[in-house]
Amino acid sequence: MSDATTTPKSFQEIILRLQTYWAAQGCAVLQPYDMEVGAGTFHPATTLRSLGTKPWAAAYVQPSRRPTDGRYGENPNRLQHYYQYQVIIKPSPPNLQDLYLGSLAAIGIDLGLHDIRFVEDDWESPTLGAWGLGWEVWCDGMEVSQFTYFQQVGGHDCKPVSGELTYGLERLAMYVMGIDHVMEMPFNDPDSPIPLKYGDIFRQTEEEYSRHNFDGASTGMLLQHFKDAEAECERLLAFEPEDPKSGKRIIMAHPAYDQTIKASHLFNLLDARGVISVTERQAYIGRVRALAKKCADAFRLTEAGADL
Amino acid sequence: MPDLLIELFSEEIPARMQGKAREDLRKLVTDGLVEAGLTYASAGAFSTPRRLVLSVEGLTAESRPVREERKGPSVSAPAQAIEGFLRSTGLTLDQLERRADRKGETFYAVVERPGRAASEIVAEVLETTIRTFPWPKSMRWGSGSLRWVRPLQSILCILSDEGGAHVVPLSVDGIEAGNTTEGHRFMGIGRFTVTGFDDYVVKLKRAKVVLDSAEREAAIWQGAQNLAFAAGMEVVPDPGLLTEVAGLVEWPVPLMGRISDDFLGLPPEVLQTSMKEHQKFFSVKNPRTGRIEGFVTVANIEAADGGEVILKGNQKVLAARLSDAKFFWENDLRVAKAGMGEWAEGLKAVTFHAKLGSQAERVERIATLAREIAPLVGADADDAERAARLAKLDLRSAMVGEFPELQGVMGRYYALEALQANPAPDLIRGLGEASGGPGSSPGRVSAIADAARDHWRPKGESDAVPTEPVSVAVALADKIDTLTGFWAIDEKPTGSKDPFALRRAALGVIRLVLGNGVRMHLVPVASDQMDLAIFDAIQGKFAVGEQRDALKRARMALAHAHSTTNLNRNAIATLQAEIKKLEDAAAKAELEREVATRFGHRDDQTSDLLSFFHDRLKVYLRDQGIRHDIIDACLAMPGNDDLTLLVKRAEALAAVMKTEDGANLIQGYKRAANILAQAEAKDGVEYSFGADPKFAETDEERALFAALDRAEAEIAPAMQAEDFPRAMAAMATLRAPIDAFFTAVQVNSDNEIIRRNRLNLLHRIRKVCSGVADLSRIEG
Known part of the structure; x- marks a missing residue:
C-alpha cells in the first residue's frame, strides 16, 4: 500500500486506496453491479439493503451511465460512462463525517492545506422514490462527494438510517492529481511498461456511445424493451412466495428489481434520443418509481429486508 | 442569579x-x-x-412557589362524587380541607407547589x-x-x-x-x-471559532475590502451572500483571485450570478474599467501555505464554470444574431399551462394586447408588438436554462443583438413592410430591448415600476394576459393558495397603471383578452381533425384583424362563422356547445376579475393611508375600471374628508338622505324633481337653493375635466347651508306643498353629491 500522505500517481491507485481504506473500516468490498445503472445508488447493495433493520456495510466501485452527458470524449469533465465510488453503512455510525474525512486523507488530500466544506444538498431520486438529507462536500470549491442520510427508499421509511457516500471518481482523481482533461489522466502507473491514460481506454468508447445514445439506438426497440421490463417486473412479483420446486418461500425481489434497473436505463436512453416530451417525462419517471416501490415492498417481505 | x-x-x-x-x-x-x-x-x-x-x-x-386551590363537592355529596374529586386531584380524603359556607360544608383541595x-x-x-x-x-x-x-x-x-x-x-x-x-x-x-x-x-x-455571525460577517466584509483595495479594486456589496457565507464558516479567511482574461467578455450579470450561485464568491470590480475582474472566496481554514492551494483550486473550478457560461453565451449570441427564430420555434414546445396552450400562443396573446395598450401609454404600437414577441425568447436560451434568475437580463442582451443584426421588420410575423423597422433608430432599438428586461417588473413590492412606454405596454400586457388566462380557465387564487402568483400580477398591473398615470378601462381590455385565452383553451381541446382546422382558420382571421385594426371585438362571430362551415354535424354541435359554454361565462369572469383588481387596490390604497370606506364610496361610481381615475377620485375625497366641512357634510348628507328615504318609503313615491325656490319659506331654505345652484354649476364642469379636488371642494361648500337648513327648517311641514318642495330639495342634495362620490358608503 502506498503511503497515504503522498499524491497518488494514477486513477486506479485512488480506487485501490479507497478500497483499502473502507475495507479497514469494516466494509464488505463488493464488486460493481453487472447491469447498466445511472448511479451507484441503483446497486441493490444500496437501494434494497438500505431497507429493513439488518446492519449493513459495503463499499464498491460502480460504473455509471448517463446517456445525455455524452460529449464524444471532447469535454474535459463530462462523460456518458464514468465511475462512482459508493459507501453504504446501516445504521449510519456517529463518526461518519470523520470516517469520510479519513478517506480524503487516504487519497492524498492534506486536510490542513485544503478547504473542506459540507454544503447543504438534499438528495432525491424521483425514479427510486427515495430521499435523504445531507451535503455536497466541497474541496476548495469543487464538489467531490455526496453525503446523504437516507430517510426514505422505495416509499419506505429507512429505520435505521443508512449513511451513503458517493464519490465522483474521475473528478476527484483529476483534482487530486492536478489533471485538466479527463482523457489525459493516467489510468495505471505512468511508469508502467505499458502506461495507459484514461483516454487510451475510454476515448473511443465515449465517441461510439455518444453517437449511439444520441442517434444510433433504436427508439422503437427501446420503447418496446421499456414495456417488456415493466411487464416482467410486475409478473415476477406476482408469483406466489411458495416455490413448489424447492419447497422454500422465495420472493423474486432481486430479479424483479433488475427489471426496474433496466427500465430506468431504457428511459435514460430514450431521453437522450430526444423522444420523450416534457409531459411524458414525468409519466415515465412515475412508472419507474412505481416499479421501484413494488420491489421495495417485496424486498421488505424477504429475510434480508425484514425488520428483526 | x-x-x-x-x-x-x-x-x-x-x-x-x-x-x-x-x-x-x-x-x-x-x-x-x-x-x-x-x-x-x-x-x-x-x-x-x-x-x-x-x-x-x-x-x-x-421558580416562585405556587398555591393552587380547587373547590370540590359538598361534604354531604354522594361518595362517588367525592371519589372522583380525589382522583382528579391525586389527594386522599384526609388531605382535603373542609370549609363552612352558607350552604354547609364544602371540600377544598389545596395544593402547595414549592418553587422548583x-x-x-x-x-x-x-x-x-x-x-x-x-x-x-x-x-x-x-x-x-x-x-x-x-x-x-x-x-x-x-x-x-x-x-x-x-x-x-x-x-x-x-x-x-x-x-x-x-x-x-x-x-x-x-x-x-x-x-x-x-x-x-x-x-x-x-479553538478557531468566531461564535457571533455578525462578527464573522464584519470580518469577511472587512477582509474582502482590504484585499480588493490593496489591488486597486472594490468588492460588489451583496448582503444576502454575506449572511450566507458567514453561515458556511466558523473561521472566515477571505482570499482574492483574478478572473482569467478569457472570460472578461461575459456580461457582468453572468459573471456575478455564476460566481455567486455556484461558488458563493463575491464579485470584485475594477473601478477603472467598470468590469468585474476578480473574486473573493471565503475559506474556513488558515492553511499552512497561506491559502495558495485553496485559491488555485477555486480558480480552477471557476474556470470550468465560466467555460460553460462562455459556451452558453457564444451559442446564444449565434442564435440571437440569426434573429432568434430557433427560440421562437422552441417556445411552441413549451407548455405554459395545460389548459392555456404553449408559451408561443401566450406570446401571440401578449403581442396582441401590447399593441392595443401601446397608444394608451405613449408607445409606438409596432415597437410594443415587436418587444412583446422578443420578450420571452430568452426562456429558450442556454444561459437562462442554467441561471433562471437571469431571465430578462439576458433577454435584453439577446434582443439587442437580434435587432442590430436584423433591422428589417421580418422578425415580426404579421407586420407589413409599411410599418417599417426600428433598425434605423438606436433609441427605438434600445427601448424594445429594455422591454425584454423590464417587462417582468415589478417583480415584488419593493421592485421599481418600469416607466419607458414600450416596457410599460409589454409589462401590462404580460400581466393582464396572465390574469385573464387563469380567469378564463377558472384557476383563481383561493385563501392562501396562489400557485400562479396572480395576486402579485394584479398588484403589478395596479402599480404600472398608477405609477404611469395610465388611462385604461380594464373591462373591455380584459374581456377581449379573455376571448383570446378562451380561444386558445378551446384550440387545445380540439387538437385534431376538422374542428382543429376550423379553429385554426378562425384564429388566423383574428390575428389578421389584430394586426390591421386595434383589438378585435368579433372573436366569437369569426369563430361561429367558421364552425358553420363544418360538415360533420356531430363535430359541429360539439364545438358549438363548447364555444357557447366557454364564452357564456366570459362576462361573469370579467366582472369577477375586476372585483379582484378592486380588492387588491383596496389593500394597496389602505397601505397608502386611504380608508376602505372612502375607496368604497368611489368604487360605487361609474368608470371604476379606470384605476387611475378611481384613485384620483379617492385621493380627492380622502383630502376633503380631512377638512372640517368635508367631515361634517357627511352628517348633513346622511340626514337628508334618511329623511328622504323614509318619506319615499312612506309615501310610495320618489321625490326627484321640481324643487322650486318660490315655495321656500325661510332664508336658510333660500340660501340652500342658492348654494346648490352654485355648487352644481361648479361641480359639473369640474367633473367633466376630472378635476376632483375642485368638485369635492364645491361639494364641501354645501356643509354650512345644509346645517343651517336643518337647524332652521322642519322638513315635514303641515303644508303638503311645502313639505314636498323640501323633500325635492333634499333630493337635490343627494343628487349633487352622488355625482361626485357615493357618500352613503362613508362611515361616521
Whole structure:
C-alpha cells in the first residue's frame, strides 16, 4: 500500500486506496453491479439493503451511465460512462463525517492545506422514490462527494438510517492529481511498461456511445424493451412466495428489481434520443418509481429486508 | 442569579436555516422558562455551521412557589362524587380541607407547589425544545428516532453563578448534556471544558471559532475590502451572500483571485450570478474599467501555505464554470444574431399551462394586447408588438436554462443583438413592410430591448415600476394576459393558495397603471383578452381533425384583424362563422356547445376579475393611508375600471374628508338622505324633481337653493375635466347651508306643498353629491 500522505500517481491507485481504506473500516468490498445503472445508488447493495433493520456495510466501485452527458470524449469533465465510488453503512455510525474525512486523507488530500466544506444538498431520486438529507462536500470549491442520510427508499421509511457516500471518481482523481482533461489522466502507473491514460481506454468508447445514445439506438426497440421490463417486473412479483420446486418461500425481489434497473436505463436512453416530451417525462419517471416501490415492498417481505 | 449556557452541537447546519433557528431557540427556551415561573435579565442566541447557542443571563435560581386551590363537592355529596374529586386531584380524603359556607360544608383541595430549581426547569424546557424544534426540514440518523436538522452530536448545558458552574442533568435520546464542546473541525484543540458564556467565547476563539455571525460577517466584509483595495479594486456589496457565507464558516479567511482574461467578455450579470450561485464568491470590480475582474472566496481554514492551494483550486473550478457560461453565451449570441427564430420555434414546445396552450400562443396573446395598450401609454404600437414577441425568447436560451434568475437580463442582451443584426421588420410575423423597422433608430432599438428586461417588473413590492412606454405596454400586457388566462380557465387564487402568483400580477398591473398615470378601462381590455385565452383553451381541446382546422382558420382571421385594426371585438362571430362551415354535424354541435359554454361565462369572469383588481387596490390604497370606506364610496361610481381615475377620485375625497366641512357634510348628507328615504318609503313615491325656490319659506331654505345652484354649476364642469379636488371642494361648500337648513327648517311641514318642495330639495342634495362620490358608503 502506498503511503497515504503522498499524491497518488494514477486513477486506479485512488480506487485501490479507497478500497483499502473502507475495507479497514469494516466494509464488505463488493464488486460493481453487472447491469447498466445511472448511479451507484441503483446497486441493490444500496437501494434494497438500505431497507429493513439488518446492519449493513459495503463499499464498491460502480460504473455509471448517463446517456445525455455524452460529449464524444471532447469535454474535459463530462462523460456518458464514468465511475462512482459508493459507501453504504446501516445504521449510519456517529463518526461518519470523520470516517469520510479519513478517506480524503487516504487519497492524498492534506486536510490542513485544503478547504473542506459540507454544503447543504438534499438528495432525491424521483425514479427510486427515495430521499435523504445531507451535503455536497466541497474541496476548495469543487464538489467531490455526496453525503446523504437516507430517510426514505422505495416509499419506505429507512429505520435505521443508512449513511451513503458517493464519490465522483474521475473528478476527484483529476483534482487530486492536478489533471485538466479527463482523457489525459493516467489510468495505471505512468511508469508502467505499458502506461495507459484514461483516454487510451475510454476515448473511443465515449465517441461510439455518444453517437449511439444520441442517434444510433433504436427508439422503437427501446420503447418496446421499456414495456417488456415493466411487464416482467410486475409478473415476477406476482408469483406466489411458495416455490413448489424447492419447497422454500422465495420472493423474486432481486430479479424483479433488475427489471426496474433496466427500465430506468431504457428511459435514460430514450431521453437522450430526444423522444420523450416534457409531459411524458414525468409519466415515465412515475412508472419507474412505481416499479421501484413494488420491489421495495417485496424486498421488505424477504429475510434480508425484514425488520428483526 | 445564575447564568445559563446552552450549546447544541451538530453536523453542518444549512446556512439558510441558521438565522431563524437562532431566533426559535431563543424564543422557545425563554418562553418555556418564563412559563415555568422563572425570570431572566437578558438572552442572546448565536449560531455557527456546527452549533446553535443560547446564553441567558440573570436567571432566577428557582421558580416562585405556587398555591393552587380547587373547590370540590359538598361534604354531604354522594361518595362517588367525592371519589372522583380525589382522583382528579391525586389527594386522599384526609388531605382535603373542609370549609363552612352558607350552604354547609364544602371540600377544598389545596395544593402547595414549592418553587422548583432552575436546573430542573431548564432540563425540561430544553428537552421539549429539542424534540419539537421547528426546522423547515429535519431528519433521523443511526438507529435513533430523534429528529434534528442534521445529526445532533452533543449538548452543552450549564448553569453558572459565583459558586461555579454545574451541568444541568439532561439526556435526549442517549445524548447526555455536559460541560464540554469542541472548536474548529480542522484547527481545533480537541474537547474542552466551559464554565460560562464569557469563558466559552474566549475558548472558542482560541479553538478557531468566531461564535457571533455578525462578527464573522464584519470580518469577511472587512477582509474582502482590504484585499480588493490593496489591488486597486472594490468588492460588489451583496448582503444576502454575506449572511450566507458567514453561515458556511466558523473561521472566515477571505482570499482574492483574478478572473482569467478569457472570460472578461461575459456580461457582468453572468459573471456575478455564476460566481455567486455556484461558488458563493463575491464579485470584485475594477473601478477603472467598470468590469468585474476578480473574486473573493471565503475559506474556513488558515492553511499552512497561506491559502495558495485553496485559491488555485477555486480558480480552477471557476474556470470550468465560466467555460460553460462562455459556451452558453457564444451559442446564444449565434442564435440571437440569426434573429432568434430557433427560440421562437422552441417556445411552441413549451407548455405554459395545460389548459392555456404553449408559451408561443401566450406570446401571440401578449403581442396582441401590447399593441392595443401601446397608444394608451405613449408607445409606438409596432415597437410594443415587436418587444412583446422578443420578450420571452430568452426562456429558450442556454444561459437562462442554467441561471433562471437571469431571465430578462439576458433577454435584453439577446434582443439587442437580434435587432442590430436584423433591422428589417421580418422578425415580426404579421407586420407589413409599411410599418417599417426600428433598425434605423438606436433609441427605438434600445427601448424594445429594455422591454425584454423590464417587462417582468415589478417583480415584488419593493421592485421599481418600469416607466419607458414600450416596457410599460409589454409589462401590462404580460400581466393582464396572465390574469385573464387563469380567469378564463377558472384557476383563481383561493385563501392562501396562489400557485400562479396572480395576486402579485394584479398588484403589478395596479402599480404600472398608477405609477404611469395610465388611462385604461380594464373591462373591455380584459374581456377581449379573455376571448383570446378562451380561444386558445378551446384550440387545445380540439387538437385534431376538422374542428382543429376550423379553429385554426378562425384564429388566423383574428390575428389578421389584430394586426390591421386595434383589438378585435368579433372573436366569437369569426369563430361561429367558421364552425358553420363544418360538415360533420356531430363535430359541429360539439364545438358549438363548447364555444357557447366557454364564452357564456366570459362576462361573469370579467366582472369577477375586476372585483379582484378592486380588492387588491383596496389593500394597496389602505397601505397608502386611504380608508376602505372612502375607496368604497368611489368604487360605487361609474368608470371604476379606470384605476387611475378611481384613485384620483379617492385621493380627492380622502383630502376633503380631512377638512372640517368635508367631515361634517357627511352628517348633513346622511340626514337628508334618511329623511328622504323614509318619506319615499312612506309615501310610495320618489321625490326627484321640481324643487322650486318660490315655495321656500325661510332664508336658510333660500340660501340652500342658492348654494346648490352654485355648487352644481361648479361641480359639473369640474367633473367633466376630472378635476376632483375642485368638485369635492364645491361639494364641501354645501356643509354650512345644509346645517343651517336643518337647524332652521322642519322638513315635514303641515303644508303638503311645502313639505314636498323640501323633500325635492333634499333630493337635490343627494343628487349633487352622488355625482361626485357615493357618500352613503362613508362611515361616521
